Amino acid sequence: MDLSKKVFVLGIDGAPQTLLSEYAEQGVMPNLKNILSGGYSLIQMDASIPDVSSTSWASFMTGVNPGEHGIYGFMELLPNTYRLAFPNYASIKAPALWDIIGGTSGARASTLADKFKGRVPNTLRSIVINMPETFPAPALNGVLTSGFVCPDLRKGTYPESAYEYLRSINYIMDIEASNASDKPDAFFDEALIALQKRAEAFMHFMDNERWDLFIGVVTETDRLHHFFFDAARDKTHKYHERFVFFYTKMDDIIGRVFERFMASTNGRGLFMTMSDHGFAPIRKEVYLNRLFVEKGLLTLDPVREYFEQVGAGSKAFVMDPGRIYLNYEGRYPGGAVPARDRGAVLSEIKSILIDLKDSDGNAVIKRVYDGTELYSGNESGRSPDLVAVGNDGFDIKGNIKKPQAFGTSHFRGMHTRHDAHCVMPSGTAPLGRLHIENLASIILERFI
Amino acid sequence: MDHLTALENKSIFIIREAYFRFRNIAMLWSVGKDSTTLLWLVRKAFFGVVPFPVIHIDTTYKFPEMYRFRDEYAKKWGLNLIVGRNEGQVEAGMGPGKGTKLDCCNELKTNALKQIIEKNGFKALLLGIRRDEHGIRAKERVFSPRDENFKWDYENQPAELWDQYKSTAAEDNHFRVHPILHMTELDIWKYMKKENIPLTELYVSKNGKRYRSIGCAPCCSPIDSTASNVDEIIAELESTHTSERAGRAQDKEDAYTMQKLRSLGYM
Numbered sequence: 280m281d282l283s284k285k286v287f288v289l290g291i292d293g294a295p296q297t298l299l300s301e302y303a304e305q306g307v308m309p310n311l312k313n314i315l316s317g318g319y320s321l322i323q324m325d326a327s328i329p330d331v332s333s334t335s336w337a338s339f340m341t342g343v344n345p346g347e348h349g350i351y352g353f354m355e356l357l358p359n360t361y362r363l364a365f366p367n368y369a370s371i372k373a374p375a376l377w378d379i380i381g382g383t384s385g386a387r388a389s390t391l392a393d394k395f396k397g398r399v400p401n402t403l404r405s406i407v408i409n410m411p412e413t414f415p416a417p418a419l420n421g422v423l424t425s426g427f428v429c430p431d432l433r434k435g436t437y438p439e440s441a442y443e444y445l446r447s448i449n450y451i452m453d454i455e456a457s458n459a460s461d462k463p464d465a466f467f468d469e470a471l472i473a474l475q476k477r478a479e480a481f482m483h484f485m486d487n488e489r490w491d492l493f494i495g496v497v498t499e500t501d502r503l504h505h506f507f508f509d510a511a512r513d514k515t516h517k518y519h520e521r522f523v524f525f526y527t528k529m530d531d532i533i534g535r536v537f538e539r540f541m542a543s544t545n546g547r548g549l550f551m552t553m554s555d556h557g558f559a560p561i562r563k564e565v566y567l568n569r570l571f572v573e574k575g576l577l578t579l580d581p582v583r584e585y586f587e588q589v590g591a592g593s594k595a596f597v598m599d600p601g602r603i604y605l606n607y608e609g610r611y612p613g614g615a616v617p618a619r620d621r622g623a624v625l626s627e628i629k630s631i632l633i634d635l636k637d638s639d640g641n642a643v644i645k646r647v648y649d650g651t652e653l654y655s656g657n658e659s660g661r662s663p664d665l666v667a668v669g670n671d672g673f674d675i676k677g678n679i680k681k682p683q684a685f686g687t688s689h690f691r692g693m694h695t696r697h698d699a700h701c702v703m704p705s706g707t708a709p710l711g712r713l714h715i716e717n718l719a720s721i722i723l724e725r726f727i
Numbered sequence: 728m729d730h731l732t733a734l735e736n737k738s739i740f741i742i743r744e745a746y747f748r749f750r751n752i753a754m755l756w757s758v759g760k761d762s763t764t765l766l767w768l769v770r771k772a773f774f775g776v777v778p779f780p781v782i783h784i785d786t787t788y789k790f791p792e793m794y795r796f797r798d799e800y801a802k803k804w805g806l807n808l809i810v811g812r813n814e815g816q817v818e819a820g821m822g823p824g825k826g827t828k829l830d831c832c833n834e835l836k837t838n839a840l841k842q843i844i845e846k847n848g849f850k851a852l853l854l855g856i857r858r859d860e861h862g863i864r865a866k867e868r869v870f871s872p873r874d875e876n877f878k879w880d881y882e883n884q885p886a887e888l889w890d891q892y893k894s895t896a897a898e899d900n901h902f903r904v905h906p907i908l909h910m911t912e913l914d915i916w917k918y919m920k921k922e923n924i925p926l927t928e929l930y931v932s933k934n935g936k937r938y939r940s941i942g943c944a945p946c947c948s949p950i951d952s953t954a955s956n957v958d959e960i961i962a963e964l965e966s967t968h969t970s971e972r973a974g975r976a977q978d979k980e981d982a983y984t985m986q987k988l989r990s991l992g993y994m
Contacts, residue, residue, distance in 0.1 A: 353988050365984045430983040456990040505991055564992075585994065599993045678994065690992050 285548040286722050287540040289533060290339075290496035292332060292411070293504050293692075295557035296323040296700035298511055307526050310534030311702070319550075320705045323698060324713040326556035328653055328666050329600045330696035332427065332501065333366070335555035335715055336411045340494075341373035342391040342719025346654030346662060348373040350412060352599055353428070355661075361586040361611060365428070368413045372658055375413075376719055377405035380492060380726055381420030390656075391719055399726040403491035406484045409477055410496050411555075422484055426498055427453055444483065450476050454499060459506035460689040466506070467521045470499040471528060478532045485539060492722065495536070500529065504558040508692025549704070549725050553718060557698025561690055562672035565635075565643055566681040567597040573684060574631055588679055589613060594624050599677035600694070601667035603628060625649070625664060632667050637685060643673045668696055731918050734910055735768065740890070741869055741906040742772040745851055746779065748894040749902065753780040753809070754853035755840075758793045759941050760926055762855035763800075764915050765907055767924050769853070770804065780807045782843055782852075786835035787817055788943035796927045809847075813839040823945040844901060851894075851902040859911045870894055871903040879903075913964050920957045931955050 300321055303312040315321055327335040327345065329352060337350035345351050349372040357364045373389035382401035384392060405421040407413065414425035416437035424445060425435035429452050436442035451473040458466040474497060481495040503525055510516035533552060540548055571577035571594075578590030589596050591613035593606045605624055608614040616624055628647075635643040650662040669675045674693035701713055709717055728736070745752055754769060754777075756762045769777050783797055801808040813821075816834040823831050844852070851870075858865050868884050870892040885893035894902065910918070919926065929938045936949035937960075954960040988994050 353984075353993055363985075365981060365988075428984045428987050430980040453987065456987070502991075674992075676992070688992070 282544040283547040283549075284491065284726055285540075285544050286492050286725050287536065287548060287550050288492075288494045288718075288722070289536055289550075289552040290336075290410070290494060291500050291529065291552055291554050291700075292496060292498040293501035293556055293558050293694065294529075294552075294554040294700055295559075295695065295698040296321060296554075297557070297698055299700055299702075301512070302523075302526055302530075307523055308530035308533070310530045310537070314533070314537055314550075314702065318705055319702050320708070322701045322703070322708055322713050324553070324701045324715060326554075326694075326696045326699045326715050328648060328668065328696060329602055329663075330556040330668070330694045330699075331600050332555050332694075333412045335699075336426075336496075337371055338716050339553070339555060339718055340375040340377075340410065340413075341371065341389060342376070342716055342723075343373050343389045344654055344656065344716060346659035347389050347656030349658035349661070351661070351663060352602055354598060356586055356598075356604075356611075359610070359612065361589050361613075363585050366412075367428075368415060368417060368425070371412070376492060376494075376722060377407060377419045377421060377423070378417075379723065381405055383417070383419050391723075394720070395723045395727075399723055403726060404489055405492040405494070406488055406490045407493075408480055408484065408495045409498060410494060411498065421490060421492075422488060424450075424480075426496055429453065441484075445480060448476060448479055448483075450480060454502055456502055456505070459502070463506075463518060467503075467518070467525070470503055470525060474499050474525070474528055474532070478535065481532075481536055482539070485536070485543075491726065493540075497529065497532070499525070500554075501558075504692040505690055506692070508558050509560050510691075549707075549722070550702075551718070551722075552700070552702040553715070554699045554701075555715065557695040557700070558692045559671040559695045559698070561674045561687070561693045563637055563643075563685045564674045564676050564688060564690070565669060566676050566678050566684055566686065567601065567603070567632075567667065568677065568679045569681050570631070570635065570684040571595060571597065576628065576631075579679065585679060591615065595628055595664075596679070597667075597677045598663070601669065601675035602663035602677065603665040603667060605664045621664075628665060632665075637673070641670070641673075643669060644675075645670045669693075671695055731914070731921055734907075734914055734918065735771070737909060738765075738768045738906040739772045741892075741904065742769055742853065744892060745853060745870070745894075745902075745904040745906070746773075749851040751779075751847075751849055752851040752853065752904075753782050753847070753849050755855070756781045756783050756797070757855075757942070758783065758789070758797050758927065759855075760915055760919065760930060761857060761907060763926060764910075764919060764924060765853060765855035766804075767922060768906060777804065777806055780809045780847070782809045782811055782840070784836055784839050785810050785812045786831075786839075786943050787812065788822065788835070788945055790927075790929055790941065790944045790947075792927045792929050793941065796925075800925065809843060811839045811843040813842065823943070849901060851904050853904050853906060855907055856905050857910055857912070857915070858908050867905060867908060868892075869905050869908055871905065872900050873903055874900055913961065916957060916961050916964060920961065926957075930960065932959075 302308040327338040331352050333353045334345055334350050337348045341348045350366055355364050355366055374384035374387045374392050378384040379392050380399055380403040407423040409426040411426040414429045415434045416423045416425050418437055422441045423437050429435040432452050433442050454469045454473050477497050507518050507522055510518040510522040576594045577596055578593050579588040580590050592615045594616055595603055595605050597603050605616045606614050608617050632644045632647050645668050648666045650664050654662045667675055756766055813835055821834045868887050929941050931937055932952050932955045937952045938949050954963045
C-alpha cells in the first residue's frame with residue numbers, strides 16, 4: 280500500500296492565521312511551532328463569502344463555490360415565502376470529498392468532481408468527525424458524525440456502530456453556548472471536555488478503522504472566540520489564561536494526531552490543519568435591516584416573526600451575516616421590486632452601504648459584492664443579490680428586531696474572511712492567495 | 728386465517744363494539760390513508776352503510792387533492808359528512824404564519840373538534856391512529872377515555888386484557904376508540920392493496936417526491952421517492968429505515984437549530 284496516499288485534515292473552526300502565528304512564536308503552541316520548523320507553512324487563507332461556517336465548510340468539503348454547492352448561510356427562506364428554513368446536508372448540491380473518492384456521489388455533480396473523474400479511485404474510505412453542515416449523516420464509504428448544527432447524534436452519525444461508540448464515551452455534540460455570559464467557568468470547562476472527547480474520538484477512529492482520508496474538526500475554538508476573543512491577546516483580561524490554556528490543549532492535540540499520523544505513514548502522508556474563517560474583536564454590531572428601515576428600503580410588521588415581518592413594498596432585506604436580498608416581484612409574496620429596477624435598487628443600496636460610518640466616523644463596510652460576480656453554477660439563481668463584508672471590528676448582522684443600526688452585546692469576536700489559516704507542507708499551496716475552495720483539489724491530487 | 732384478515736376481523740369487532748355500547752358516535756376522517764382505511768372497515772362492519780356521522784376537521788390549509796377526494800367519496804359512499812371548522816379563528820386569520828404552529832394546530836384542529844363534540848354530544852369517536860406511528864401512541868388503549876379538556880391521562884388507563892374494553896366513564900368524558908391501533912404502516916398498505924381502497928394521489932410519486940404522511944399543506948414535506956403505485960410503496964417501506972412522520976418532524980429539529988443559532992448571535 281502506498282502510504283503517501285493518506286490524508287489527515289484537522290479542522291480548527293475559526294482559528295485565525297495571525298493568532299496561531301503569534302501563539303506558535305510565544306511558546307503557547309510548541310507542537311505547532313515544531314511542525315512549522317519541520318517543513319510546513321502556516322498560510323493565511325480566504326474563507327468563503329459570506330464568511331459563515333455553514334457556507335465555508337460546504338466550500339471546503341465540496342471544493343466549489345456556493346453557486347454550485349448551494350449553501351449561502353445557516354438559514355434560507357422557503358421558495359415563494361418569507362418563512363425560514365435551515366439548509367442541511369441534504370441541501371448541498373455538490374458531492375463532498377468523501378463522495379468523490381468513495382463512489383457515493385450519486386446524481387450529484389460538480390466542476391471539481393468532473394475534474395477528478397477517472398483520475399482518483401472511487402473506493403476510498405473516509406472518516407469525518409464533527410464536520411459542520413453534514414446533518415443528517417449520509418451513508419458514505421466510511422464513518423461520519425455531523426457537527427454544527429446537529430440536533431440528533433444518532434441521525435447525525437453513520438454507521439450505527441459509530442453512534443454506539445460515541446455514546447459510550449459521552450461524546451458532546453456541541454457545548455452550551457448560552458452559558459458563556461452567565462456561567463463563564465462552566466463554559467470553559469465544558470469546552471475543554473468537549474475538546475478532549477473530540478480528540479478521543481479522533482484517536483479511536485484513526486486506530487480502529489481503515490481509512491484513506493481523515494477529517495477531524497474542532498468547533499470549540501469558534502465558540503470561545505465568539506464570547507472571549509478579546510481575551511486572546513489581552514493579558515489583563517480575566518479569562519486570558521483560560522483562553523490561552525485552551526490553545527495549549529489544542530496544541531497538544533495537533534501534536535498527538537500529527538505524530539500518530541506520521542508514524543503510521545512513515546512520514547509520507549499529507550497532513551493539514553485549516554480553519555473555515557478567522558476572527559477579530561468586535562467594536563460594533565451592525566444591524567443592516569434597521570439601517571434599511573431608516574433609509575426607507577424596508578418596512579416591518581412587528582406582530583410577525585422573523586422575515587415574515589418584511590412588509591409589502593419593501594425593497595430589500597438582509598439575512599445573516601451580510602446577505603442582501605432584493606424583494607423581487609414574483610419571488611416573494613410582498614415582492615415590490617420589478618426585475619427591470621434591479622440595477623437601480625442595487626446601486627442605491629451599495630451607495631448607502633459604502634457611505635455608512637459609525638458615530639466616530641469610521642467606515643463600516645469593507646466591500647459590497649454583487650452576487651453575480653461571486654457565484655456561478657446551478658444554485659446561483661438563489662444567491663443573495665449583494666453581500667456586504669464589514670471592516671474588522673464591524674460585525675454585520677441580519678437580525679431584524681434591533682431598534683438601532685449599531686449596538687453592542689455579549690459577543691466579543693466576529694468572523695473574518697481574510698484571516699482563515701491552513702498549515703500544509705511548504706510548496707503544496709498553489710501560487711497566489713490561498714482560498715478555502717482550493718483545499719479539496721490539493722487533497723484529491725494526493726489520491727491520483 | 729391470513730394476517731390481513733385477522734387484522735380486519737379485530738378492527739371490525741372493535742368498530743361494532745363501539746357502536747353497540749355508545750350508539751351516539753362518529754368517526755374522524757382526515758382523508759389520509761389510515762382514516763380512509765378505517766372508513767373502509769366501518770363500511771364493511773355495517774354492510775356498506777356508515778350508520779353514524781363522519782367528521783372532517785377542515786383547517787382550510789389541507790391540500791386541494793384532499794378536498795376533492797373527500798367530496799368525491801362522501802358522495803359515492805353516501806356519508807353523513809360533518810365538516811368541522813373553527814370559523815372564528817379562520818376568520819381571524821389563524822394560520823401557520825400567525826402565532827406558533829402549536830397555536831395553529833390548537834385552534835384549527837383541537838378546538839374545531841371540541842366545538843363539534845359539544846354541539847353533537849358524541850359519546851365516542853373512532854380514530855385511525857396506529858401504535859407504530861409514534862412512541863407515545865404505543866401506550867394507547869383501544870378504548871381510551873378523554874376528559875372534558877381532551878386530556879389523555881396515560882398513567883391512569885383501564886387495562887384491556889382478553890379483548891375486554893372498558894366503556895364507562897365520568898359524565899363529561901368521551902372515549903376515543905382506535906380500531907386500527909394494532910396495524911402497522913406496512914399492514915395498512917398491504918390491506919389497501921388487497922381491498923383496492925382508493926387513496927389520494929399525494930401518496931404516489933410525482934417528480935421524484937411523494938407524501939408519506941399528509942395533513943395541512945404548509946406543514947407537510949414530501950419525501951424523495953419514485954414509488955408510483957401501491958406495490959412500489961410497499962417495496963419502498965420494506966427497505967426503509969426512516970420514520971413515517973419524518974416529513975412532519977422538522978419542527979423539533981428546527982427549534983433546536985434556532986436555539987443554537989440564536990445562542991451564537993444569528994437570527
